[in-house]
Amino acid sequence: MCAGHAPSLIDVDDLGFAFVLGDGQLSTPEEVAAAEKAAASCPERAITVGENA
Numbered sequence: 410m411c412a413g414h415a416p417s418l419i420d421v422d423d424l425g426f427a428f429v430l431g432d433g434q435l436s437t438p439e440e441v442a443a444a445e446k447a448a449a450s451c452p453e454r455a456i457t458v459g460e461n462a
Contacts, residue, residue, distance in 0.1 A: 411456055412447065415447040419456070
């Protein structure tokens, strides 16, 4: 669910747990928008987007 909105930022392991790819820094407005959409769709609320989230 979450990873599908930001596949260049978030991946899912073999057990179904999502994890951040890279260092988690969002470099472009498109990355910010994708991360915010992923966070909004995450049923576990495991993703946050912010200055120092």
